[in-house]
Amino acid sequence: MIRRLLPASVLLAASVLLALLARPHSRGVQVRQAGSSYLQALAEDSLQLAHAMLSDSLQRSISPRLLGEIAPEKPLPGARLSGREGGRYLVGFRTAGGTTRTLRVAVDGEGPVIHGDSRLEGLMGRAGDMCVRYARGTVAPAVLQGASPEDFSCPVTGVAYGFSSDGGRLVCPAGHLGGGVVLSTDACSARRDSLAVLAGSYLAVHDSLPAGFGAMYQGLELSPWERVGYTCPADATVHYLLRPDSTVYCPFHDRATPIPVAP
Numbered sequence: 305m306i307r308r309l310l311p312a313s314v315l316l317a318a319s320v321l322l323a324l325l326a327r328p329h330s331r332g333v334q335v336r337q338a339g340s341s342y343l344q345a346l347a348e349d350s351l352q353l354a355h356a357m358l359s360d361s362l363q364r365s366i367s368p369r370l371l372g373e374i375a376p377e378k379p380l381p382g383a384r385l386s387g388r389e390g391g392r393y394l395v396g397f398r399t400a401g402g403t404t405r406t407l408r409v410a411v412d413g414e415g416p417v418i419h420g421d422s423r424l425e426g427l428m429g430r431a432g433d434m435c436v437r438y439a440r441g442t443v444a445p446a447v448l449q450g451a452s453p454e455d456f457s458c459p460v461t462g463v464a465y466g467f468s469s470d471g472g473r474l475v476c477p478a479g480h481l482g483g484g485v486v487l488s489t490d491a492c493s494a495r496r497d498s499l500a501v502l503a504g505s506y507l508a509v510h511d512s513l514p515a516g517f518g519a520m521y522q523g524l525e526l527s528p529w530e531r532v533g534y535t536c537p538a539d540a541t542v543h544y545l546l547r548p549d550s551t552v553y554c555p556f557h558d559r560a561t562p563i564p565v566a567p
């Protein structure tokens with residue numbers, strides 16, 4: 305009898321121990337683990353998974369695809385609780401570059417939710433520009449040639465573009481385009497406008513205009529989808545020129561667009 309009881313009591317003790325171990329972790333551990341799994345999902349390119357861990361409002365303001373831009377190369381070790389902000393916990397991670405990446409995590413609901421990520425905030429700061437460049441450079445010219453705005457989506461949120469209520473402007477539902485990009489019937493002028501804006505951002509960080517648009521794009525470090533074509537829509541063999549008088553010139557139409565100067 306005792307022989308049969310012993311293993312049973314050992315089993316009981318083991319199961320009690322297991323139950324203790326399986327108890328919900330302390331808040332701090334939970335928060336650090338949530339932060340680590342979010343960064344791990346990013347590092348493993350599981351962008352949908354990382355996106356699903358974000359708060360609803362962050363999910364609406366950024367697409368899973370764009371999260372790839374702030375993915376660490378490998379999971380970041382050494383999560384550290386660095387403070388609290390209301391019901392949210394600040395968790396700091398040391399990055400490969402030696403800086404700190406801070407996440408804001410809440411654990412009060414069903415599961416942990418990421419309410420903030422310092423790298424994401426930096427990306428969001430540039431987000432409006434990405435949408436403007438893409439809308440002016442790619443979407444507006446395509447829409448002018450008969451494409452539907454709904455066939456294109458904002459590079460930031462992944463949500464489709466649309467027309468303004470009067471139909472004359474291209475709008476982004478996230479408001480990145482303000483009142484909208486005017487859909488000029490002149491595709492060449494619209495494209496020159498976009499290139500002039502890009503040349504303006506180049507001049508904001510360089511002293512003079514580059515030799516051509518290829519060099520300009522290198523100097524701007526643009527993603528491929530942000531690059532506006534630099535041939536005239538009316539004749540793809542005609543290349544625009546960056547002229548010393550600070551204009552983008554179309555030899556086909558013999559028209560020039562001034563490059564806006566940064567204030």
Ligand SMILES: [Zn+2]
Pocket residue numbers: 435458459460461476477478479480481
């Ligand atoms: Zn947008």
Ligand SMILES: [Zn+2]
Pocket residue numbers: 492493536537538554555556557
């Ligand atoms: Zn032209």
